Amino acid sequence: MISVLGSGAFGTALAVAFAHSGTNVTLWARSADAARTMMDTRANPRLPGVKLPKTVSVTADFADALTDVVLLAVPMQKLRGLLETHPELTGRTLIACCKGVELGTQLGPVAVIRDVLPEATPAILTGPSFAADIARGLPTALTLAVPDENTGKSLQQRLISPNLRIYRTTDTVGAELGGALKNVIAIACGIAIGAGLGDSARAALMTRGYAEMKRMAQALGAKPDTLSGLSGFGDLTLTCSSDQSRNYSFGLSLGRGDAYDPTVTVEGAATARAALARAKAMHVDMPITQAVVAILDGGLQIRDAMEMLLARPPKEE
Ligand SMILES: NC(=O)C1=CN([C@@H]2O[C@H](COP(=O)(O)OP(=O)(O)OC[C@H]3O[C@@H](n4cnc5c(N)ncnc54)[C@H](O)[C@@H]3O)[C@@H](O)[C@H]2O)C=CC1
Ligand SMILES: O=C(CO)COP(=O)(O)O
Structure with missing residues (x-):
């Protein structure tokens, strides 16, 4: 079971890819309306033509969405706000999926996670990948950066899926x-x-x-x-x-x-x-x-x- 927070194009695409590899995924949408519509239509308008597999469940209930491994698929400038309003994320493995540097602090996503939730295990999943390609099952390769090598190895095994090849590094x-x-x-x-x-x-x-x-x-x-x-x-x-x-x-x-x-x-x-x-x-x-x-x-x-x-x-x- 994996959680994805943020039901935009990228969060939804990752949820679809993990679901196709047999993992149950909870996708969190901040709007209850959006979550309900996605559950009813099994689709996300940001990914036209993509059907959500049965093993993806969309919810706006934050507590319901949480598992031990959580992917954070919100825009970079929204990451800190998300972490600050949900201290229950502490202690979990938090994998940033956003690409950017924070205005004001000039920190990247891993540093922002460390700053707000020092007890969490931070990581980042990044690399050349359009959401539409991932969601359609086209071949894609990504980099997973995790500071601790052994944690990185086990996360890599957990996230890899047939069309999503994941390389590993400790260089966050x-x-x-x-x-x-x-x-x-x-x-x-x-x-x-x-x-x-x-x-x-x-x-x-x-x-x-x-x-x-x-x-x-x-x-x-x-x-x-x-x-x-x-x-x-x-x-x-x-x-x-x-x-x-x-x-x-x-x-x-x-x-x-x-x-x-x-x-x-x-x-x-x-x-x-x-x-x-x-x-x-x-x-x-x-x-x-x-x-x-x-x-x-x-x-x-x-x-x-x-x-x-x-x-x-x-x-x-
Ligand atoms: N779309 C793509 O092809 C790819 C996107 N990314 C990265 O993923 C991140 C997200 O991008 P997309 O999903 O494409 O953007 P998007 O615009 O499609 O979706 C963003 C989502 O974040 C949600 N959101 C915004 N503020 C929020 C908040 N304060 N709390 C909770 N949720 C909030 C929105 O409701 C929306 O569902 C970006 O950093 C982007 O660079 C990375 C690789 C590919
Ligand atoms: O990061 C991406 C591809 O790897 C997506 O790029 P854009 O955010 O410019 O659409």
Whole structure:
């Protein structure tokens, strides 16, 4: 039995994948109406065409939803609030499924769990995976980062399912930074394509974006190999090149000068600001993240941002 808190696209997709491997799943929705509708229709409008297996039970009753292993599938900026309002989560294994850096504290999801519930066992599940792909049973590989190796091994066994291959690491810092920072670079790539700057510009942004992701991760003590794995390079590749990505699509709209639905979860916008604040405090150079923040804040035009990046002093790669 596994609990998933947050019945959005990703939480529901994970619930479906675990259920298909024979696990009973309780999916918690914060709205009683949403839980009832999902139970009645066996569907979630965020995942069109996906049927909930019988072994997924949706509830808005928090106490009913809890098991020893709990996946947290809410947006990054909502994670702390969820943990603070539910102290009964303490003592359990809490696996963050969100990708981002918290505004205000500049902490990633594992650090936020430690901060609010120090008695819990924190972990993070991250990597290249669109909810729609997971829910349809398409092959996907993820990284599970757990500080204690033996706990990681047993969780890995528990979560692995036929189409969901799960790799393991103890480097939670690298895993959470890879997943968080790639969204910022995906916004930059979307902006470049939307503004008509071309595929070569996108390749340059992905590569130099990857360099700044690694710089930041290293400064925070991550293992360089983690960033070259699924949570960093893998997810960067997926998110910067697919219209399925909300971060990339948000960037596309910015680049084209179109409006974007503000209710859609776009983790990279807040994360760009939080990561830049942390980078400045640590004297880490993150020019692409800086340009994204300046564009989001309205202080920089897109062409000027590209010119600014191109006019940086020549350096060794
Ligand atoms: N959708 C995707 O393909 C993937 C999403 N993720 C990550 O999963 C996280 C969640 O994203 P999605 O499920 O896609 O977003 P979503 O927008 O589809 O769903 C978010 C869910 O969180 C719930 N929620 C919001 N605030 C809450 C609160 N205070 N307490 C409880 N529940 C709350 C909402 O009601 C909604 O059900 C994000 O960090 C995202 O980066 C990771 C991999 C893939
Ligand atoms: O994290 C994701 C894919 O790995 C989902 O990306 P978006 O949040 O940009 O849709």
